[in-house]
Amino acid sequence: MLKIENLHAEIDGNEILRGLDLEVGEGEIHAIMGPNGSGKSTLSNVLMGHPRYEVTGGSITFRGQDVMELEADERARLGMFLAFQYPSEVPGVSVANFLRTAVNAVREEELSVMEMYKLLQEKMRVMEMDPRFAERYLNEGFSGGEKKRNEILQMLMLEPRLAIMDETDSGLDIDALQVVSKGVNELRGPEFSAVIITHYNRILRYIEPDHVHVMLNGRIVTSGGKELALELEDKGYDWVRQEFGSVA
Amino acid sequence: MPEDRTIQELGLDEYKFGFNDPEEYFFKTPRKGIDPEIVAMISKHKNEPEWMLEFRLKALESFFEKPTPQWGGNLNELDFDEIYYYIRPMENQGRSWDDVPEDIKNTFERLGIPQAERETLAGVGAQYESEVVYHSLKEEWDKAGVVFMDMDSGLREHEDLVREYFGTIIPPDDNKFAALNSAVWSGGSFVYVPPGVHIDIPLQAYFRINAENMGQFERTLIIADEGSYVHYIEGCTAPTYTTNSLHSAVVELIAKPNARIRYSTIQNWSHNTYNLVTKRAVAQENATVEWVDGNLGSKLTMKYPAVYLTGEGARGEILSVAYAGDGQHQDAGGKVVHAAPNTSSLITSKSISKGTGRSTYRGLLKVHEGAENSKSRVECDALLLDENARTDTYPYIEIEEKKVNTEHEATVSKVGEDQLFYLMSRGLSEEEAMAMVVNGFIEPIAKELPLEYAIELNRLIQLEMEGSVG
Numbered sequence: 001m002l003k004i005e006n007l008h009a010e011i012d013g014n015e016i017l018r019g020l021d022l023e024v025g026e027g028e029i030h031a032i033m034g035p036n037g038s039g040k041s042t043l044s045n046v047l048m049g050h051p052r053y054e055v056t057g058g059s060i061t062f063r064g065q066d067v068m069e070l071e072a073d074e075r076a077r078l079g080m081f082l083a084f085q086y087p088s089e090v091p092g093v094s095v096a097n098f099l100r101t102a103v104n105a106v107r108e109e110e111l112s113v114m115e116m117y118k119l120l121q122e123k124m125r126v127m128e129m130d131p132r133f134a135e136r137y138l139n140e141g142f143s144g145g146e147k148k149r150n151e152i153l154q155m156l157m158l159e160p161r162l163a164i165m166d167e168t169d170s171g172l173d174i175d176a177l178q179v180v181s182k183g184v185n186e187l188r189g190p191e192f193s194a195v196i197i198t199h200y201n202r203i204l205r206y207i208e209p210d211h212v213h214v215m216l217n218g219r220i221v222t223s224g225g226k227e228l229a230l231e232l233e234d235k236g237y238d239w240v241r242q243e244f245g246s247v248a
Numbered sequence: 249m250p251e252d253r254t255i256q257e258l259g260l261d262e263y264k265f266g267f268n269d270p271e272e273y274f275f276k277t278p279r280k281g282i283d284p285e286i287v288a289m290i291s292k293h294k295n296e297p298e299w300m301l302e303f304r305l306k307a308l309e310s311f312f313e314k315p316t317p318q319w320g321g322n323l324n325e326l327d328f329d330e331i332y333y334y335i336r337p338m339e340n341q342g343r344s345w346d347d348v349p350e351d352i353k354n355t356f357e358r359l360g361i362p363q364a365e366r367e368t369l370a371g372v373g374a375q376y377e378s379e380v381v382y383h384s385l386k387e388e389w390d391k392a393g394v395v396f397m398d399m400d401s402g403l404r405e406h407e408d409l410v411r412e413y414f415g416t417i418i419p420p421d422d423n424k425f426a427a428l429n430s431a432v433w434s435g436g437s438f439v440y441v442p443p444g445v446h447i448d449i450p451l452q453a454y455f456r457i458n459a460e461n462m463g464q465f466e467r468t469l470i471i472a473d474e475g476s477y478v479h480y481i482e483g484c485t486a487p488t489y490t491t492n493s494l495h496s497a498v499v500e501l502i503a504k505p506n507a508r509i510r511y512s513t514i515q516n517w518s519h520n521t522y523n524l525v526t527k528r529a530v531a532q533e534n535a536t537v538e539w540v541d542g543n544l545g546s547k548l549t550m551k552y553p554a555v556y557l558t559g560e561g562a563r564g565e566i567l568s569v570a571y572a573g574d575g576q577h578q579d580a581g582g583k584v585v586h587a588a589p590n591t592s593s594l595i596t597s598k599s600i601s602k603g604t605g606r607s608t609y610r611g612l613l614k615v616h617e618g619a620e621n622s623k624s625r626v627e628c629d630a631l632l633l634d635e636n637a638r639t640d641t642y643p644y645i646e647i648e649e650k651k652v653n654t655e656h657e658a659t660v661s662k663v664g665e666d667q668l669f670y671l672m673s674r675g676l677s678e679e680e681a682m683a684m685v686v687n688g689f690i691e692p693i694a695k696e697l698p699l700e701y702a703i704e705l706n707r708l709i710q711l712e713m714e715g716s717v718g
């Protein structure tokens with residue numbers, strides 16, 4: 001599904017990703033954990049093709065295709081999705097209007113107005129969102145929790161093959177966390193893979209990962225099963241730094 | 249469509265639709281430039297009463313006396329001697345769709361305008377449907393005593409009313425361009441709504457068949473009598489092709505006590521045009537006037553719709569949106585004068601600049617002494633689509649009264665890389681993402697327009713962004 005090899009990337013001349021390797025198979029859920037500043041958001045943005053980052057080495061293949069030269073929209077149409085840590089506001093554009101455009105952009109066949117309406121209603125119910133929410137302007141004046149729910153709503157509408165979730169759990173109360181997790185589990189299946197980027201293992205109680213990776217200084221320094229997340233919680237990131245700081 | 253005898257008798261049905269060929273116009277002044285003789289000729293051609301001729305000639309003097317404004321946009325290249333001041337275009341029936349130039353047809357195609365409407369916009373064809381609509385509406389209006397006709401007919405058929413109000417809101421010596429318009433005006437609309445009459449369906453200049461509705465020096469006068477309501481739409485959203493480099497209109501509105509007038513315009517001029525328009529309204533006691541103004545195209549637009557709040561409790565609102573692309577300057581804004589107590593006003597101005605485009609907000613807020621408890625809010629937002637684009641803001645405020653509440657807010661934003669990336673990550677192409685940000689930006693104004701106009705406004709801006717119109 002996704003294969004990252006020896007990925008190097010920089011922003012404004014500063015190297016952030018320094019030889020990162022990761023392979024995600026069909027239907028797998030991976031968790032990437034790491035301290036602040038370890039390069040998790042950089043990885044997310046680079047995977048999705050943010051123009052401000054320069055990839056200086058390595059490769060990214062998605063479903064057998066080299067995506068390095070593709071624009072973000074082309075990657076989206078291939079089935080990649082990024083749930084943003086800090087989604088942008090787009091004043092004057094309603095959630096419904098935005099989703100209509102986005103869904104039709106990634107789908108091969110356009111949905112009718114009625115089909116779109118039904119789909120949106122259904123997905124908003126899953127996310128326990130008030131139907132009036134669809135008429136609000138995209139992310140404008142949304143609370144932190146509303147933004148995150150909205151990201152997952154978009155994911156449900158777009159049905160990607162691979163979702164990268166950049167700290168979607170941060171700042172959520174327990175109820176919101178459960179709803180967000182429900183959204184992700186809704187898509188779980190052989191056709192859907194996810195990379196869940198997180199600081200804490202809280203969310204991993206609701207979305208059980210197949211693999212857990214620890215990121216430090218722009219590389220994956222160790223990987224394991226879901227027990228690694230528990231170990232990390234026990235020992236903290238200082239342990240990671242001591243143990244793997246020299247490797248990274 | 250009944251055949252138009254006059255046209256046939258005149259043998260003018262051979263007429264070719266000549267956007268660029270003034271020789272084929274029906275009537276035009278014998279030479280470029282302006283002088284009393286030309287003005288007299290125009291008046292005579294229209295069979296006008298003596299007082300209108302005098303009005304025109306006096307206005308001409310003002311035009312000569314007034315200097316060309318040195319503020320606002322650059323008018324140095326505007327040569328008053330190089331303009332035909334009266335060109336009466338052919339009547340519609342003489343034209344055929346086949347005669348419309350290919351590039352204009354293409355533009356209509358790209359705008360997705362239905363064929364029937366395209367023909368109307370191009371000034372050809374019979375437009376059966378809208379004619380049917382128009383006639384049934386017209387019957388209703390007639391019954392209610394509503395007058396809606398072109399200004400020339402208004403002067404002929406309602407001379408007393410016209411004489412009472414014409415040029416009273418915008419006197420000919422108000423400014424150089426109002427003076428010019430007063431001297432050579434032609435076309436435009438005349439509207440009178442009797443007391444208490446509410447017109448639910450907007451009056452659209454587009455409905456006026458066989459009239460000169462998009463003249464160079466059009467003149468519109470709308471009188472809403474006590475307690476009446478009218479929404480007038482001056483909409484020609486397809487690019488207005490003209491060989492003329494100057495468009496200078498005058499629009500006067502009078503809202504009598506408790507009346508409400510809403511005046512919506514979307515204009516899209518070809519990129520060589522100077523668009524210098526004077527629009528002003530008077531709102532009497534508890535009356536409301538709303539200007540909704542969209543400015544696209546042109547080389548330079550200078551337009552500041554004004555509301556004079558002369559009666560207690562009157563309300564004025566000005567919503568304007570402007571798009572300045574490469575080489576264009578949109579100098580637009582609004583003007584509100586509070587001259588009575590408990591009056592309120594709201595100005596919302598949105599501008600978009602791209603490339604070497606420049607947009608300016610220029611506004612005046614004036615509160616006279618004694619206009620107690622007046623409230624005013626001005627909000628101007630500029631959106632820059634790239635690094636070179638430019639915007640500036642000139643909010644003039646003169647307040648003579650202490651007990652007032654005024655707010656002013658100005659924002660400048662750039663379409664950010666992160667915002668575009670966000671939208672593109674959901675599958676939108678860069679152009680679609682940009683268009684979405686821009687459409688969102690103008691949404692507060694678009695939602696005030698009837699749906700079909702809002703859609704066309706969005707589409708037009710999109711086309712302008714692609715640089716494919718004009």
Ligand SMILES: Nc1ncnc2c1ncn2[C@@H]1O[C@H](COP(=O)(O)OP(=O)(O)O)[C@@H](O)[C@H]1O
Nearest residue numbers: 011012014016035036037038039040041042043
């Ligand atoms: N424009 C920039 N110039 C230089 N360094 C940057 C820039 N943006 C982010 N960084 C640095 O990149 C590192 C990784 O950031 P980020 O990917 O956001 O980490 P994380 O998401 O893991 O907290 C941080 O040390 C941050 O300071």
Ligand SMILES: [Mg+2]
Nearest residue numbers: 040041085167
């Ligand atoms: Mg981060």
